[in-house]
Amino acid sequence: MRSIYRAPAALLLCLCYLLAPLSAADNDPAAAEVLATMKKAATYYHDQVAVHGGYVYFYSPDLTQRFGEGTASSDQIWVQPPGTPTVGMAYIEAYHATTDEYYLNAATETAEALIYGQLESGGWTNCIDFNPKGERTAQYRNGKGKGKNNSSLDDDQTQSAIRFLVRLDQAYEFKNETIHGAAMTALDALLAAQFANGAFPQVWTGPVDQSLPIQQASFPKYDWRTEGRIKNYWDMYTLNDGLAGSVSAVLIEAHETYGDERYLTALKKLGDFLILAQLPSPQPAWAQQYNYEMNPIWARRFEPAAVxxxxxxxxxxxxxxxxxxxxxxxxxxxxxxxxNYLESSILPDGQLARYYEMQTNRPLYMNRSGKDYFLTYDDKDLPDHYGWKTSQKLEQLKNEYRKLVSSPKSVRGSRKVTADQVKPILASLDDQGRWISTFENERLVGDQRFRPGDQYISSETFAKNIEALSGYLKTSR
Known part of the structure; x- marks a missing residue:
């Protein structure tokens, strides 16, 4: 019965726009044009691009080449953004903006692909391989895989999958048992992976040790350059690649969606860990990785112990x-x-270093000789596979802090999507329903190498454009 009433709702939305009185904004894109563009793009992406219901990062325009972290086979999809959950969340946004069940069905197929690759440990790794004998297959809950059982919080892998399933679960009003069950399994596993001090590991295979001591972070007393390296750093406390932000987003959304106080408790514990993990002056910031004694430690061989x-x-x-x-x-x-510390550490080019040497606060980099890396203070001729510097947004953070302090009930709002943002999106869709990108030496997710001038199709571009068009429909009513 749902489709009988909801499909015409999109048509009514179009009519409301078409019959609205002319105004100073009468040159803004009409709802009918936005809806048609969204459907054309989504139909192409769903019907032509999807494999087993899932997606990778990039495609050649003829779809003969697929790329995730490297080349992807015809049976592989990627979980890590901007892969399968990223596209799925765009479908959900389109569904909420239009009530067109085409998008709900597309999102459901995407969820089914993710659920196929949910690990026995409850989360996800970066890739799902539908070939039982494939090189990237893992220990899936459905029994169709084999190999590793490493649920990962690296690069928003498990987090993005959970957020997508939670949103889709809510869209179904919690009545789709398969989707609801997968979301609950993943959330239970995430809670079990939180240490007593509130931290999370980069990877888990089961519940973590809850008997570890809770203590404040400190600088190591040994020579961190030559001592204290830990092989299984992924089992320890990590903040690498935005883990705190992406995990907190999951916990906040889960609490708002289900009303379960466990998620709020876990969120508070994560905040408590961040308080503990702040290093002492004169460098009162955070490290990428900590051991169980709360000292900064090395991760990969090009990720040193540092601020x-x-x-x-x-x-x-x-x-x-x-x-x-x-x-x-x-x-x-x-x-x-x-x-204040980070402002004092801004580089001459206006960025922040990824790493600052402990105690001296000198910007710290890695250079490479063959397969070996060595520490350096020189930022020239750095390996290009890693972000050694990061853009700083300290003014934005200060403004958000001031707003929250000055107005106890204030919240951080979302920005309205404008006509000027939408017009180039509409104009750039080609006749087949594709948004084609041209490589210009930008750094892309994944380790494939495009050459300047190469054209490609991007899941990130598709998702951003669909979400922008959806936002325009919702905010322009």
């Missing part, structure tokens, strides 16, 4: 988000001294 510019900004953003939910001022207390 981390990118992760520190993410920690501040996360604390702001946690305060916004809890209104507990203790989550704001670490922020002023962290911002």
């Amino acid at each position: 981390a510019g990118r992760e520190s900004q993410d920690a501040i953003e996360t604390l702001l988000a946690i305060f916004e939910v809890t209104r507990d001022k203790k989550y704001l207390e670490p922020i002023p001294k962290a911002v």
Whole structure:
């Protein structure tokens, strides 16, 4: 019965726009044009691009080449953004903006692809391989895989999958048992992976040890350059690649959706860990990785024990988000001294270094000789596979902090999608329903190498454009 009433709703939306009185904005895109563009693009992406209901990062325009972290086979889809969950969330946004069940069905197929690759440990790794004998297959809950059982929080892998399933579960009013069950399994596993001090590991295969001591972060007393390296760093406390922000987003959304206090408790514990993990002055910021004694440690051979510019900004953003939910001022207390420190550490080019040497605060980089890496203070001729510097957004963080402090009930709002943002999106869709990108030496997710002038189709571009068009429909009514 749902489709009988909801499909005409999109038509009524068009008529409302077409019959609206002319105004100063009468040159703005009409709803009918936006709806038609969305459907054309989504139909192409769903019907032509999807494999087993899922997606990878990039495609050649003729779809003969597929790329995730490297070349993807015809049986592989990617979980890590901007892969399958990214596209699925765009379908959900389109469904909410139009009530067109085409998008709900497309999102459901995307969910089914993700659920196929859900691990026995409850989360996801970066790739799902539908070939039982494929090189990337893992230990799936459905029994059709084999191999590793490593649920990963690296690069928003498990987090993005959970957020997508939670939103789709809500769209179905929690009545789709398969989707609801997968979301609950993943959330239960995520809670079981939180340490007693509130931290999370990069990877888990089951519940973590809850008997570890809870203590404040400190600098190592040994020579961090030559000592203290830990092979299984992924089992320890991590903030790498925005983990705090992406996990907090999951917990906030789960609490808002299901009303389960466990998620709010876990969110507060994560905030408590960020307070503990703030390093002492004169470098009151955060490291990328910690051992169980709360000392910064090495991760990969090009990720040294150091104060981390990118992760520190993410920690501040996360604390702001946690305060916004809890209104507990203790989550704001670490922020002023962290911002002051980071402002004093801005590089001459206006960026932050990914790493600052402990104690000296000198920007720290890695250079490469063959397969070996060595520490350097020189930022010339750095390996191009890693982001050694990061853009800084300290003014934005300060403004958000001031707003929350000055207005106890204030929240961070979303921005309205304007006609000027929508017009180039409409104009750039080609006759087949594709948004084609041209490579110009930008750094892309994944390790494939495009040459300047190469054209490609991007899941990130598709998702951003569909979400922008959806937002325009919702905010322009």
